[in-house]
Amino acid sequence: MKMIDLSMEIYRGMPIYPDLPGPSLTVDEDWDTVARRTGSINYGAPVVTNHCVIFMSDHTGTHIDSPWHNNPKGFTTERIPLEWCFSGGVVLDFTDKESGYEIMAADIQAALRKINYRLKPLDIVLIRTDASRNWETDPDYTKNQPGMSAEATHYLIDNGVRVMGIDASGWDVPIWKMHQTRRYWEAHRVMLEKDYCHIENMINLHLIPKPFGFKLSVLPIKFRGVSGSPIRAVAIVD
16 A cells, blocks of 8 residues: 655745735744743653644645635535545546636546546545646746636536545636636635535645545544635555
């Protein structure tokens, strides 16, 4: 069994979606401070533990969006069904699509024909664009990517998919393309009509050696009452 890490590291100064607050990870109490506060230093135990504080948006790094992200009546992160988050994986290759391209249902169908695969209920479908290949060094990472249309998102849901992901900063086309078309986050707004979750900022999809026949684990942290959660996305390949 081989495990392939599909998640970004989270750190201060990392690339983030435009206008989101950047993460801050700091040491709140070092070992000496804890030892003095607890009094253990008085009994010959000067080095005990330290404590860190993490501040970040719930949509930082590799994360999953719950329906509440767009739908005020949708469910929040802690209610994402676990069976949605551990299932068979399918990688669809759209690395030939230019930045700003809107992936349509016909493109999904063509990608499935190319790998001779028929979707099954609860498959986790990953949209490979390779936008994240140089995510840490590319200053335009959040601007250069194709993205999913509402039509293509509906197509996946209608074929039994409940969790889908992309190796780019957003599920939709970039914001500059939205300004051109005057159509904004249409794929996200599918959540107003149907329950599903999508994952953004995945990495290393190019390292998965086959387009299907592997397992994916994309389990969220059980935060209550928020619209997204960081995940440790892992492909498990026999």
